[in-house]
Amino acid sequence: MVFSGPWPHDLRLDPFRDAVWELSRDGRVEAFMTTEVSRMRGLPFFWVKHEWLWYQVNWLDGRRDHSNEDYGPEWYLVAELEPGRFEYDDGLVFDAKPVEGPHRIDLWERYGPP
Known part of the structure; x- marks a missing residue:
């Protein structure tokens, strides 16, 4: 458990940091999912440092x-x-794949968190 010092950084979450995912079925895009990794302190003790993942589906x-x-x-x-x-x-x-490059930037500006 991390109480002090640097925040944990789960490498498995790197593809989900400020990311946009294309959601499609039968080859047709139906939505984009935005994901963001944030820091929090939580259980079992409030001072334990964690990362958590936020996501939203945007049709x-x-x-x-x-x-x-x-x-x-x-x-x-x-x-x-x-x-x-x-x-x-x-x-x-849905089939899901990350969106890269300038298209990701445009979609993040449109659908990312306020």
């Missing part, structure tokens, strides 16, 4: 889901996205 029709969170050490969303899949709440399964 092409303009709808934006409420943001969600993922916590380690399990990192359920990370485990789901690493092989390139994302299962939405209603059982829809």
